[in-house]
Amino acid sequence: MFFTKRSSPKHPGSTAFRLHQAYAVVVFFCCLFSYVNVSAQKKDTIQKENVSLNATNLYTIKTDSGDLVKFIDKAIFIQGTDTLYCDSLYQHKPIAHPLSAIYEAFGDVKIAQQGGTQGTSNYLRYTSDDKTAFMTGNVMLTDSGSKLKCEELTYNLGTKIGVYDKGGTLYSDSTTVSSNTGIYDVKNKESRFKGNVHIIDPKYKINSQDLGYNTETKFETFYSHSVIISDSGKTILETSSGTYDSKEGIAHFLLHNSIWDDGQYIEGDTLNYNKSTGFGLGIGHVISIDTAHHSALFCGRLEYYQKKRVLWATIKPVLRQVNGKDTLYMRADTFYSAPMVKIKPNNKIKEAKSKIDSLGKATDTTNVRDKNIQIVSHAIDTVNLWVHDRPDKTADTLKMTVTQGKEDTVAISKKQKHKKGLETKNSIIADTSAADTTAPLYFIGYHHVRIFSDSLQGKCDSVCYTRSDSTIRMMYAPIVWAHNSQITGDTILLHLDSSELRSLYVPSNAFVISQSGPAKAKLFDQVQGKTLTAYFRHNTITNAVVVPNAESIYYPTDEKGAYMGMNQSKSERMRIYFEDQKIVDIKLESDANIIMTPMEKVDFPNARLSRFKWLIDLRPKTKEELFR
Numbered sequence: 001m002f003f004t005k006r007s008s009p010k011h012p013g014s015t016a017f018r019l020h021q022a023y024a025v026v027v028f029f030c031c032l033f034s035y036v037n038v039s040a041q042k043k044d045t046i047q048k049e050n051v052s053l054n055a056t057n058l059y060t061i062k063t064d065s066g067d068l069v070k071f072i073d074k075a076i077f078i079q080g081t082d083t084l085y086c087d088s089l090y091q092h093k094p095i096a097h098p099l100s101a102i103y104e105a106f107g108d109v110k111i112a113q114q115g116g117t118q119g120t121s122n123y124l125r126y127t128s129d130d131k132t133a134f135m136t137g138n139v140m141l142t143d144s145g146s147k148l149k150c151e152e153l154t155y156n157l158g159t160k161i162g163v164y165d166k167g168g169t170l171y172s173d174s175t176t177v178s179s180n181t182g183i184y185d186v187k188n189k190e191s192r193f194k195g196n197v198h199i200i201d202p203k204y205k206i207n208s209q210d211l212g213y214n215t216e217t218k219f220e221t222f223y224s225h226s227v228i229i230s231d232s233g234k235t236i237l238e239t240s241s242g243t244y245d246s247k248e249g250i251a252h253f254l255l256h257n258s259i260w261d262d263g264q265y266i267e268g269d270t271l272n273y274n275k276s277t278g279f280g281l282g283i284g285h286v287i288s289i290d291t292a293h294h295s296a297l298f299c300g301r302l303e304y305y306q307k308k309r310v311l312w313a314t315i316k317p318v319l320r321q322v323n324g325k326d327t328l329y330m331r332a333d334t335f336y337s338a339p340m341v342k343i344k345p346n347n348k349i350k351e352a353k354s355k356i357d358s359l360g361k362a363t364d365t366t367n368v369r370d371k372n373i374q375i376v377s378h379a380i381d382t383v384n385l386w387v388h389d390r391p392d393k394t395a396d397t398l399k400m401t402v403t404q405g406k407e408d409t410v411a412i413s414k415k416q417k418h419k420k421g422l423e424t425k426n427s428i429i430a431d432t433s434a435a436d437t438t439a440p441l442y443f444i445g446y447h448h449v450r451i452f453s454d455s456l457q458g459k460c461d462s463v464c465y466t467r468s469d470s471t472i473r474m475m476y477a478p479i480v481w482a483h484n485s486q487i488t489g490d491t492i493l494l495h496l497d498s499s500e501l502r503s504l505y506v507p508s509n510a511f512v513i514s515q516s517g518p519a520k521a522k523l524f525d526q527v528q529g530k531t532l533t534a535y536f537r538h539n540t541i542t543n544a545v546v547v548p549n550a551e552s553i554y555y556p557t558d559e560k561g562a563y564m565g566m567n568q569s570k571s572e573r574m575r576i577y578f579e580d581q582k583i584v585d586i587k588l589e590s591d592a593n594i595i596m597t598p599m600e601k602v603d604f605p606n607a608r609l610s611r612f613k614w615l616i617d618l619r620p621k622t623k624e625e626l627f628r
Contacts (some may be wrong), residue, residue, distance in 0.1 A: 051101070051128055052078045055089065066094040077103060079128060081114040082157045086124070101128050109135070111157070117143040117186055119155060131158040139164075143186045146215045147171040150182075160186040172215040175201040189216040197226075204230040204246060218246045225256070230275070236260040237273065249275025261306065265289040268302070278306030288313070293441075293467060294322040297335065298627065309441065311337040318626050319443060319465070323496055326539050328453045330463060330472075331626035332445030339439035340468055440468035449474070452620045455539035456501060457481045459618050460492070470496040480504065481619045482541050484582050485514040488613060489532065504534040510546060511611040512576065514583045516555045517563075525583040526609045527552040527576055541578045550574035551609055554586050566602045569594040 055071030062068075068090060071077075075089035087107030094100065103126040111119035111133065122137025133155045141148040141155065141162055150168030155161070162184040170177040170184065170191060180195030191213045199206035199213070199220070208226035213219075220226075221243050228237040228244060228251070237244070237260075242253035251259075251273040258267035259280060269284030281303055282288070288297040288304070288311070300315025313335040321328045443465040451458035451474075461476030472494040474480070480487040480494070489506035496502060510532030516523040529546035536542065552574060554567045571588035578584060588594070620626065 050080070053089065053091065066092065068092055075105070077105070077126075079131070079157075082131070083112045084124070084126070085110040085112070102126070103128065111155075113157060113160070115143075117141070117160060119153075121153070130156070132156050141184065141186070144215075145173060146186075146189075148182075148184050162186070170213070170215070172218075175199065175218065177213055189214050191215065201246065204228055206244075220244045220246060222253075231262075234262045235275070239271070242271075251275075263290065263292050264304075264306075265291065266302065266304065278308075280304040280306065286313075296320045299335070309337075309339045309437070309439075311335070313337075316627070317445075319445070321465075323500055326453050326455060326500060328451065328456075328496075329623050329626050330443075330445055330465070331448075331450045332463065333447040334445070336444045336446070337441050339436060339441055340466065341436065341439060440466065442466040442468070450620045450626055451480075452623045452626055453539075455482065456494075457620045458492075458494075459615075459620070472496070479615055479618065481616075483580075485512060485541065485578070486615065487512050487532065487534070488611070488615075500539045501536045503536060504532075504541075504544075506532040509611065511609070511613070512544065512546075512583075513612070513614060514578075515614075516582070522604065523555050523563075524608075524612070524614060525552075525554045525586075526612060527554075527574060527583075527586065528609050528611050529574065543578060544576040546574045546576070548572045550588075552576075552586050553607055553609055554583065556585075563599050565599050566597045566607060567594060568597065 053069075053071055053076065055075040056073035057071075059070040059072065060067060061070070071089040071091070073087065075086050077084035077086075077089055084103075084105060086105035086109045088105070090104040090106075092102040092104070094102075103124075105124040105126065107122070109121045109124045111117075111124075119133070119135060119139070119141045121135035121139040123135070125134045126132070135153045135155060136151065139148075139150050139153045141153065143160075148162060148164075148168060148170045150164040150166065152164055152166050153168070154163045163182070164184075165181040167180055168178070168182050170182070170193075177191070177193060177197065177199050179193035179197040182194070183192040185191060192211075193208075193213065194210045197206070197208040197211055199208075199211075201218075206220065206226060206228050208222060208224060210223040211226055212221035212223070222239050222241055225240050226238065229235070230237075230249075237251055237253070237258070239251075239253035239255065239257045241255035242251065242257065244251045251271065253271040253273075255269070257269070257271040258265065259271060259273055266280060266282055266286065266288045268282030268286035270282070272281040273279070281301075283301050286297075286299050286302045288299075288302055289295070297311075297313055297317060297319050299313040299317035301313070302317075303312040305311070314333070317332060317335045319330040319332075319335060321330075443463075445463040445465075447461055449458075449460045449463045451463070451472075458474060458478065458480045460474040460478035463475065464473040465471070466473075474492040474494070478489065478492040480492055487504065487506065487510070489510045490508040491506070493505040493507070494501060494503075495505070508530060509528075510530065511528040512526070512532060512534075514525045516525050527544075527546055527550065529550035530548055532544055532546050534541055534544035550571045550573060552567070552569050554569070556564050556567060558564055567586070569586070569588055570591075570593040572590040573588075575587045575589060576583055577586070
């Protein structure tokens with residue numbers, strides 16, 4: 001083995017001076033050899049660049065495998081535009097590959113690249129052919145405000161891509177990203193992190209197992225289950241595939257997705273959410289849950305406007321409302337939900353009531369539906385005016401619900417130019433800014449409505465459910481079934497409380513029918529009149545009042561259950577009693593007129609009141625029917 005050491009010359013004529021000259025020649029040829037420019041490319045297509053080295057002291061060691069050159073004290077390595085600084089540098093030049101070299105750097109290692117990229121570590125091993133550096137010990141890679149810290153990093157100076165697999169943390173402005181493994185692309189600002197990934201930002205936090213992150217745009221791409229938490233935990237987004245623009249708060253989720261937003265939960269196959277506008281879109285197997293009101297909405301497509309608290313659900317939407325031990329399901333072609341905005345009563349109430357009366361008596365319902373004018377019913381004792389608008393490109397919709405006694409109410413569409421709020425001559429203005437978060441919501445179901453619960457089923461064209469009074473208003477050919485009884489009318493109102501159905505009200509053309517005896521007998525107890533009010537206990541009908549112009553056909557039985565005949569009666573006021581969901585007695589309370597016909601003389605096929613319709617085939621039989 002041959003060993004030389006450089007020393008300082010003492011005198012020009014001395015032996016040391018001559019040795020120094022000889023040493024300078026050796027260094028010259030070593031440097032000349034290091035400057036060899038190879039024009040051919042390796043298989044990895046990276047072209048070799050000129051290499052220069054310098055240090056205070058230099059040692060050369062010859063081994064059987066090749067030369068080892070040690071550059072000691074303030075070593076500098078330069079390849080192209082990249083510079084390496086360290087306390088000492090070892091150059092390995094294997095005999096088998098004389099044009100290749102491996103370098104080891106020790107102590108205060110620093111890489112400086114064109115464009116400002118810098119790397120530091122305690123130790124570095126570098127291959128000049130492919131410009132790959134393996135760095136260990138307090139590794140830091142910095143570029144344009146971003147800083148990556150880890151214990152071990154493999155960094156390619158040509159592609160500017162760093163890879164770590166023993167934990168690392170990326171600092172980008174006020175955002176930190178930590179993970180078990182990562183790929184950091186300095187040039188393109190793109191990163192890929194895997195294993196216990198945590199992103200911490202003043203505005204949000206993200207937990208994931210696999211995600212991509214852009215340090216410049218703060219744009220995240222999710223490749224496995226991920227959770228985004230913002231607003232101090234009030235908003236939680238979950239996904240297994242998708243993207244999130246954290247600067248704009250825009251999410252586009254593609255697989256196993258959900259959004260929890262301050263008591264509102266939405267999940268779906270695809271979810272889009274814009275935090276700044278509050279708009280959310282769910283497509284495919286969408287479920288929207290309101291935990292405060294124990295309700296859920298299932299559909300194929302859902303649009304949600306958070307600031308206005310407006311919701312549109314289409315593609316087989318089903319609304320589920322839990323009331324105590326019973327659960328009510330409603331199905332429609334479309335569901336619309338919005339908050340009710342209370343306006344103090346003023347002189348517009350009389351005008352609105354006048355429109356209600358005229359429209360309620362003379363409007364063609366087919367045209368009404370085409371114009372999205374929904375007639376709703378109410379039955380409370382005080383007067384309230386509720387206004388809500390939904391502006392679009394051609395029209396604003398003013399929904400007025402005027403309540404006084406047991407008056408019907410109407411929603412009136414009025415075309416006008418789009419403007420903030422809605423303004424008429426005497427100025428009723430509905431604010432179009434963020435909705436009142438305390439205002440109760442109402443739901444409108446458009447067309448082909450079906451209702452199912454264990455104790456009650458229903459069918460109609462359209463329905464309106466208001467949380468302010470827990471009332472369901474069934475409109476356009478409504479039908480309600482309660483065990484063996486069927487109720488119809490122009491409009492049907494179902495009044496609920498926190499746990500069960502409390503009462504039912506039919507304001508016009510009321511008709512009640514109950515099957516008496518076996519189905520093949522085709523005997524029907526029937527009652528009709530202008531209005532009907534039915535009362536329930538534990539979701540079971542107990543009695544009902546019909547006024548005025550009440551008529552009935554009833555088949556009374558004796559103590560043994562044998563039919564005594566057919567009673568046909570008329571009265572201004574009639575009370576019906578039920579047991580086991582069947583009519584067991586009818587009492588006439590004013591101006592009674594009764595005709596009793598023995599059973600053998602009854603004309604059963606014609607024993608029908610004028611509004612007779614037995615529509616049992618239309619009755620929903622299971623809740624599963626509503627989801628088909």
